[in-house]
Amino acid sequence: MTGLKRATQLLTTPFHARTSAANLQGRWGPWAGYRAALCFGDVDMEYTAIRNAASVYDLCPMVKYRFTGPDAEAYLDHLTVRNVAKLKPGSVHYTLWCDDEGKVLDDGTLLRHGPQEFLLSCQERHLPWMLDAATGYDVTIADVTTEIAALSLQGPTSAAVLRLAGWDVSDLRPFRMLKVDFGGAELTISRTGFTGDLGYELWTSADHALPLWDHLMAAGALHGIRPIGTDALNLARLDAGFLIANVDFIPADQALRHDRARSPFEIGLDWLIDWTKGHFNGRRALVAERAAGSEWAMVGLDIEGNVSAEGSILYLGKKKEVGYITSAAWSPSAKRSIALAQIRRPYHESADIWVEIYAQRELQYAKLMLKADQTARPFYEPARRRTTPPQAF
Amino acid sequence: MIYDAVIIGAGHNGLVAGSYLARAGMTVCVVEKNDWVGGAAVSRELHPGFTYSNCSYVSSLFRPEIMRDLELPRHGLQILPFEGGAVLTEDGDYLGMHRDHDANRREFARHSLRDSEAYDRYARDVQRHCRFIRPMLMRTPPDPARFRPRDVAELAWLARKMFELPEAQIAEMIRFWTMSISDYLDQYFENPVIKAYLAVSAIIGTALGPMSPGSAYVLLHHYMGDVDGNVGAWGFARGGMGAVTKALTASLQAAGGEVRMGSGVDRVLVSNGRATGVVLDNGDEIRGRRVISNMDVKRTFLKHVEEKELPGEFVDRVKKFKIRGSSGKLNIALDSAPVFPALPEGSTHIRGDLHFTDSIARMERAYDDWKSGTFSRDPFQDVMIPTMIDPTMTPPGKHFMSCFVQYAPPKIHGGEWTDADRDAFGKTCLDQLEAYSPGFKDRVLHVEVRTPRELEAEVGLTEGNIFQGELTFDQLLFNRPVPGYAQYRSPVKDLWICGSSTHPGGGVMGAPGRNAAAEILREAGQIKGMRDAYPVL
Numbered sequence: 059m060t061g062l063k064r065a066t067q068l069l070t071t072p073f074h075a076r077t078s079a080a081n082l083q084g085r086w087g088p089w090a091g092y093r094a095a096l097c098f099g100d101v102d103m104e105y106t107a108i109r110n111a112a113s114v115y116d117l118c119p120m121v122k123y124r125f126t127g128p129d130a131e132a133y134l135d136h137l138t139v140r141n142v143a144k145l146k147p148g149s150v151h152y153t154l155w156c157d158d159e160g161k162v163l164d165d166g167t168l169l170r171h172g173p174q175e176f177l178l179s180c181q182e183r184h185l186p187w188m189l190d191a192a193t194g195y196d197v198t199i200a201d202v203t204t205e206i207a208a209l210s211l212q213g214p215t216s217a218a219v220l221r222l223a224g225w226d227v228s229d230l231r232p233f234r235m236l237k238v239d240f241g242g243a244e245l246t247i248s249r250t251g252f253t254g255d256l257g258y259e260l261w262t263s264a265d266h267a268l269p270l271w272d273h274l275m276a277a278g279a280l281h282g283i284r285p286i287g288t289d290a291l292n293l294a295r296l297d298a299g300f301l302i303a304n305v306d307f308i309p310a311d312q313a314l315r316h317d318r319a320r321s322p323f324e325i326g327l328d329w330l331i332d333w334t335k336g337h338f339n340g341r342r343a344l345v346a347e348r349a350a351g352s353e354w355a356m357v358g359l360d361i362e363g364n365v366s367a368e369g370s371i372l373y374l375g376k377k378k379e380v381g382y383i384t385s386a387a388w389s390p391s392a393k394r395s396i397a398l399a400q401i402r403r404p405y406h407e408s409a410d411i412w413v414e415i416y417a418q419r420e421l422q423y424a425k426l427m428l429k430a431d432q433t434a435r436p437f438y439e440p441a442r443r444r445t446t447p448p449q450a451f
Numbered sequence: 452m453i454y455d456a457v458i459i460g461a462g463h464n465g466l467v468a469g470s471y472l473a474r475a476g477m478t479v480c481v482v483e484k485n486d487w488v489g490g491a492a493v494s495r496e497l498h499p500g501f502t503y504s505n506c507s508y509v510s511s512l513f514r515p516e517i518m519r520d521l522e523l524p525r526h527g528l529q530i531l532p533f534e535g536g537a538v539l540t541e542d543g544d545y546l547g548m549h550r551d552h553d554a555n556r557r558e559f560a561r562h563s564l565r566d567s568e569a570y571d572r573y574a575r576d577v578q579r580h581c582r583f584i585r586p587m588l589m590r591t592p593p594d595p596a597r598f599r600p601r602d603v604a605e606l607a608w609l610a611r612k613m614f615e616l617p618e619a620q621i622a623e624m625i626r627f628w629t630m631s632i633s634d635y636l637d638q639y640f641e642n643p644v645i646k647a648y649l650a651v652s653a654i655i656g657t658a659l660g661p662m663s664p665g666s667a668y669v670l671l672h673h674y675m676g677d678v679d680g681n682v683g684a685w686g687f688a689r690g691g692m693g694a695v696t697k698a699l700t701a702s703l704q705a706a707g708g709e710v711r712m713g714s715g716v717d718r719v720l721v722s723n724g725r726a727t728g729v730v731l732d733n734g735d736e737i738r739g740r741r742v743i744s745n746m747d748v749k750r751t752f753l754k755h756v757e758e759k760e761l762p763g764e765f766v767d768r769v770k771k772f773k774i775r776g777s778s779g780k781l782n783i784a785l786d787s788a789p790v791f792p793a794l795p796e797g798s799t800h801i802r803g804d805l806h807f808t809d810s811i812a813r814m815e816r817a818y819d820d821w822k823s824g825t826f827s828r829d830p831f832q833d834v835m836i837p838t839m840i841d842p843t844m845t846p847p848g849k850h851f852m853s854c855f856v857q858y859a860p861p862k863i864h865g866g867e868w869t870d871a872d873r874d875a876f877g878k879t880c881l882d883q884l885e886a887y888s889p890g891f892k893d894r895v896l897h898v899e900v901r902t903p904r905e906l907e908a909e910v911g912l913t914e915g916n917i918f919q920g921e922l923t924f925d926q927l928l929f930n931r932p933v934p935g936y937a938q939y940r941s942p943v944k945d946l947w948i949c950g951s952s953t954h955p956g957g958g959v960m961g962a963p964g965r966n967a968a969a970e971i972l973r974e975a976g977q978i979k980g981m982r983d984a985y986p987v988l
Contacts, residue, residue: 067554068553068554069557088551088553090553091552091553091554091556091557092553183556183568183571184568185564185565185568186565186566186568186569186572186639189565201564311571311572311575312571312575313575314575314578314579314582315582316579316616316617316620
């Protein structure tokens with residue numbers, strides 16, 4: 059198999075020659091066995107590139123599975139909660155999948171390349187489970203993680219960068235794909251992303267990675283393009299209210315403590331479920347949960363003050379413990395202290411939720427009890443995210 | 452002088468019990484037949500300048516609560532986590548282990564892509580079983596046949612723990628406790644090498660094959676320990692496994708306890724149904740208000756207590772307690788580090804456990820030889836070279852290698868082992884090493900070969916069983932060692948048992964000794980200096 063070397067150290071992605079040259083501080087972190095840039099130099103500048111100009115993020119460590127065959131659609135319809143029959147070739151949708159108890163295994167984006175060809179991009183690995191679920195379906199499943207080089211190009215000038223690169227994306231609507239030629243290889247451009255801003259994801263073969271990087275950087279030189287690391291992306295995704303597996307929820311098949319698994323209702327993603335499409339994995343349990351009610355709720359919080367609430371505990375009326383923060387930050391775009399949180403029902407509807415924050419400042423802690431109001435997600439959503447054709451910036 | 456406690460055997464459990472009792476204010480004398488302490492946690496210098504781990508060779512089960520209570524770090528105990536490990540396969544390849552999750556997954560993927568991901572679910576499921584069982588290790592099992600308040604409360608605690616689990620997990624747990632490791636691994640994996648590596652923990656020290664029902668539990672027994680909270684991880688005791696009992700001895704002595712070496716116990720003195728002391732082989736008499744035996748249950752009651760002092764049914768059950776030996780050991784002093792050409796140069800695999808049995812089928816065939824009364828012709832070896840990371844055991848550049856070998860029966864074709872049998876056993880193991888590491892024999896300076904015969908004669912383990920009794924479900928919890936006597940007591944008043952024959956069983960765990968001390972102190976009304984098990988969060 060390609061990429062499966064005997065070496066024990068972290069693998070590098072096909073973009074490594076460029077990302078390592080650009081990483082001024084050597085700030086790397088492990089991501090699914092790859093060396094991933096946490097920050098290239100300055101997290102504030104990188105975040106600003108996402109919201110002001112154009113940013114490039116190396117997506118290669120994302121796990122990618124390819125599904126092909128006459129039953130691929132029916133199989134994926136059975137596997138995931140959303141209606142795959144409604145996903146037209148050339149389209150993408152965000153989806154999730156559950157175990158038999160209706161607990162979430164992972165979320166990801168499903169790209170439909172053709173009537174019988176799909177690509178699923180996600181955070182965690184699921185091969186044995188997917189192979190077992192394929193019994194009785196005429197579908198071939200392949201782990202293509204190492205074959206595909208993927209870059210995320212996000213920001214207000216990203217459409218302009220692509221136009222200068224030679225690809226007109228002015229008609230490309232959100233969650234649609236465009237296939238173009240790049241140096242003899244196929245390049246897929248999808249209007250998707252993890253930033254809640256105008257942006258695109260570019261998918262090509264691993265051997266075209268470096269030319270693609272160079273081509274984009276040249277095209278974007280006058281449009282503020284810069285590589286960004288995981289730290290900046292994480293801030294932008296929180297603005298957008300997106301969840302990350304193993305950060306905002308524990309995948310059901312990884313939960314050591316059985317009470318840590320969550321259903322789609324409990325992480326606020328039940329809107330993805332198509333109840334009319336027929337059976338899908340976990341449906342029976344989810345129907346029962348819909349009738350009986352759920353234990354947890356995922357909420358967006360707007361917290362008073364300007365201190366980030368990461369890792370904090372939530373209280374009802376400053377006393378009764380009712381939940382916990384999964385992700386939090388001061389949002390430079392929303393100018394609010396925002397958080398994703400799990401709250402035990404029915405307290406998720408209470409207006410009396412408080413967060414206890416231990417803020418360390420020069421070794422000493424300031425202990426704060428701050429009011430946390432529920433707020434809509436995304437926490438920040440610029441109109442340019444959906445406008446077609448996109449504006450120049 | 453009459454001691455508050457006379458302890459028979461300076462193995463780790465005897466020393467743990469003695470240290471707790473001494474710390475609680477009792478006068479304690481530990482009697483040891485050998486000229487050294489340690490029992491099966493022992494390090495001797497059999498070749499000049501080389502310290503061995505003569506019996507047990509790795510540490511994970513030893514309870515951290517005991518280390519803390521008895522201040523073992525202050526008395527010199529250091530546990531070193533290790534990395535690496537590999538199975539070398541017959542075709543010249545290998546399966547290597549890595550502590551890094553993704554590096555390990557990639558290595559597994561080299562053998563089976565599917566299994567590489569299945570490993571995560573397997574590891575989680577085994578962890579779930581560990582989480583259930585760990586809190587039981589430092590508790591006295593309830594006696595389900597009696598209705599004393601403590602037994603009822605303890606049974607209720609067990610039941611509550613059980614019913615906190617989802618239904619599916621209760622079912623899964625009961626299956627796990629009773630099935631074979633081969634069947635268990637088949638639920639997750641397809642690759643024979645991966646299964647062979649993971650099955651190892653289920654056969655170590657056990658007179659079962661990987662296809663025998665009940666072997667899966669033995670795997671759990673080897674996974675439920677930890678090194679500094681890293682559950683399932685194993686480490687070396689710095690200075691060899693004897694460092695554990697050296698530190699325990701120092702702790703005991705610091706608390707005023709005594710150790711008397713060089714003469715074993717001939718018999719336990721019993722008068723009016725109460726133990727009053729021991730008579731040594733050299734004729735000395737040591738008086739005690741209570742006697743605590745760290746010997747296995749068979750040796751204690753069938754060899755050192757007069758049968759007339761014991762109920763017939765008890766004696767019968769002890770006689771039928773399963774304690775079949777299954778293993779032997781080679782301890783090797785090496786002039787230089789061995790080379791295994793299959794392993795990538797500079798890799799860390801050699802720092803961990805190395806195996807040469809690359810399928811469960813081969814493992815089972817090795818067990819077939821044991822069943823037919825002889826040692827395995829193609830044995831399973833668990834090979835470790837602690838000097839890869841421990842600088843204290845040999846001169847620099849020299850190495851000590853510990854080879855744990857299965858299977859070796861307590862008797863050869865029904866007869867006693869002879870020196871010729873032992874040498875043939877040793878040669879079989881060395882030949883296997885030579886096959887995977889050409890030139891190995893030229894590096895050998897000294898070999899200690901131990902069959903069940905040597906283990907019984909020197910360490911005192913009946914039939915050479917390293918766990919003082921097999922770890923099958925019928926001999927666990929309130930049935931260990933025999934029903935009605937799982938609370939460290941015996942039919943003779945003031946005669947206690949504290950070795951691995953008691954709950955929670957074998958391995959250098961210390962929990963039997965600690966639990967026995969807790970019962971003794973509770974009965975004497977002077978329990979102190981003993982912390983509860985760390986909670987499982």
